[in-house]
Amino acid sequence: MLIFHKQITINTVLGRPSYHNITEELKEFTKASKIKNGICVVSVPHTTCSVYFDENMHDINYFGDEYLQVDINNIMDKIAPRCTTENQYNSPGPEHIKFGMSLSDPDYPAEKWTMLNTEAHIRASIFGSASETIIIKDGEMLLGSLGRLYFVDWDQNRERKRKCNIMIMGE
Template identity: 40%
Template sequence: MEFKVVQKELELKSRGWIPTFHDVTREVLQIVRESGIKNGTVCIASHHTTCSVMVQEASHDIDAFDLEYLQHDLLDIMRKLIPDFREEGMYRHPGPIHAQFGRHVNEPGNYSSFNTDGHLRSSFFGRSETLTIKDGEVDGGEFAHVYFIDWDQVRARRRQLNVTVMGTTEDVGDRKYKNGEVLNTLRQFTEEELAYMKEFDYQLDNRKTFAETKNVPKM
């Protein structure tokens, strides 16, 4: 069975001033189809520490910020957890040493390090997603789209997204586990957990007494 790996880098441009959501579904699907890999996985990973990858339903409606409604709902939640960096000293990061490092590597100014909110959101949300490939198609469900999120809103900048496709070019046979039997993952009680306890008599006796009083004629 032949095993194959294909890697591609997507170059993107984020707008700044507000987090950018890039819909890269079409590109990911095209890379998988052109890879020749029939069964395996595709990993979509950010090259940057202030960015994330999300697999979610497309939300059709788009607002004045060019965000789908579901994306803006997510952004609203993240802003409650991790407020936008709007004032110097709002977060501990960046400290004076990190600010000097930024100048050393030719950052345009101290302000370009005021992206602590982006780093924290990326840490919460994660930087990659991995999906299964079945018979040459990405198994994302009926409505799933792949989004690359740039949480860094300090400035417009160029971004890179890495796509790695791994797997076999051949069929893998029957995928059904236990012939497709529905798994029962609910808790299964032991005989000891179901056994009679003498303390039950108190409740049962009270229930009997209550039932008898219901039949007593009113005076």
């Protein structure tokens, strides 16, 4: 059995959930892996992100979001409204704020307001899956003609570099 690892870095946007079609990169990695039959596992190590499988909807808005993604955002806004002030949600509490402020990340200096992303955690929990598994047969991912794999960062508070891990295994 062969195992192939790869990582994608995704630059997210500020002010709205950040959607990214990662299908072409996954197809390229599948081809490069030389694995003919197996699986491709896509996962994200971020608690406010999801990867998901859906249909390409073709139509996009001015931000480049597909109309289905706009519809998803509209529904999520009703279910888990954007966190705009402390105490809007129970989370984050004072202990978590204290912990978050103690972290050091030179790319993302700690600011209390950036921790007001409770809706992003709720949306990722509701929307689900920090991973997807796709079957590979005869060197091709079985996605159907319109199936695409998307990465979404629900955290709207700042731009970031996010990671998406890929493992392809098989023969």
